[in-house]
Amino acid sequence: MARLRVLGVGAGYFSQFQYLGWRNIADADCVAIVDRDQPKARALADRYGIPAVYGDLDAALDAVKPDLVDLITPPETHHACVARTTARGIPTICQKPFGTSYADAVALTELAERARVPLVIHENIRWQPWYREAGRMIDAGKLGTLHSIAFRLRPGDGQGQDAYLERQPYFQQMPRFLVKETAIHWIDTFRFLMGEVAAVYARLRRINPVIAGEDAGYIVFEFENGTTGLFDGNRLNDHVASNPRRTMGEAWIEGSTGVLRLDGDGGLWWKPHQQPEVRHEYDRGPDDTFGGGACEWLQRHVVAHFVSGTPLENTGRAYLANLRVQEAVYRSAAVGRRIELASFDPLTSTFPSLQFPKV
Known part of the structure; x- marks a missing residue:
């Protein structure tokens, strides 16, 4: 089987660990990085042997025709990016926090499911x-x-x-x-x-x-x-x-x-x-990267799914369970009581936000 062509989107601090992971995986090639800050993207590309840099996602998708997109960008960018990748039928790994809210995460999950395109959340711990x-x-x-x-x-x-x-x-x-x-x-x-x-x-x-x-x-x-x-x-x-x-x-x-x-x-x-x-x-894994190589192990797991058909952990749908717990935690802290998950729906539950005094 041909090596998976991976497009990385994002050049922030944490992306270095993901580009290092892709460099180490024999069954995948990270073929390009997309970021508006092209000098920063070029520095990462040179560091990890990635051949191309783009400033626009659509241009990169047209040019490199990836098999997989690794989205390493802030939550406010997720909806637009996932909409573009799923519309083209391209499986996507999405960085956490997943979406801007629980409702946004549900919408992104449903968007990918309707398109029958795998969506995996980069939850590496x-x-x-x-x-x-x-x-x-x-x-x-x-x-x-x-x-x-x-x-x-x-x-x-x-x-x-x-x-x-x-x-x-x-x-x-x-x-x-x-x-x-x-x-x-x-x-x-x-x-x-x-x-x-x-x-x-x-x-x-x-x-x-x-x-x-x-x-x-x-x-x-x-x-x-x-x-x-x-x-x-x-x-x-x-x-x-x-x-x-x-x-x-x-x-x-x-x-x-x-x-x-x-x-x-x-x-x-x-x-x-x-x-x-x-x-x-x-x-215990390597000492010179994040979490004993956790990013690479997640990436290897995703590659194994496409190469060998092994089941995926932390699909968008599966990850919503984490976000339900997260929302229950915030509700518990806001109202000062225990929250049972069986009767808790983040889409219909309203509660005050935590407020801390401004300094």
Whole structure:
């Protein structure tokens, strides 16, 4: 089979990790980058051996005729871009946050489904090697009957006037920040490891007054199988790690036979019940890219679907479950009570937005 021709759209900070991933995949060629900032796109193209750069999406689609589009742009661009790619029948990977709102994400999903064109959301945290290994251990019965999961987010990048400005300055202006930008990763990963969410309770707050949205909070999860989860997020403090951004924090998964712990360097530690903790050896992936190569693992998964027909994870339709949980979290924080997912519809539920004093 011929190598998949991939068109990358976007040249922002995070795109480097996706272009690196495409360079490493033998069954795919990233043939061009589209971005209005063509000098920035050209720098990325030269860095990753990508032959062409365009300033207009339609011109690029006409010229390179891609088999797959990797959309690495902000949410406000998603609808127009996905409409163009699906109209041409081109499968698309769409960066998260997916769309500008839950309603927009539903509309984009339905647009792709009507066109019978695959739409995959670039949700990469579940592809970090430590979570894939944890999933394999759970599936093999290593943890016995699952009890709970917890993640303590501490990237340490959110303090002071210059918080986030070096890498992703738009973070400062997001009215919804911690959950929409960051905790959504662990909503997805918790579902991957523990199953579907039955209910949530959340308390959210803003610690750094220079940003618009929330940057700390607690989310309590109840899963349909009776297990529980806790997301404890605080972007201002860091954790013990050689690189706090490698795992972004620490995790614990508890079961009847013991506890699996993730440390800040991607190490997994297994503590059998009432026995000493020991290191669990596995391949943690490369140290010189994001999340142990998580972007590349997601991309390899998508390529495998088109080459071998393996099922896709995180299609647009599947990803809407994450966004329903996200909306329930914001509703819980706004109204101060537990929200059951079975009776919650983000399209019909109204609730006050979180308000933080202006500085």
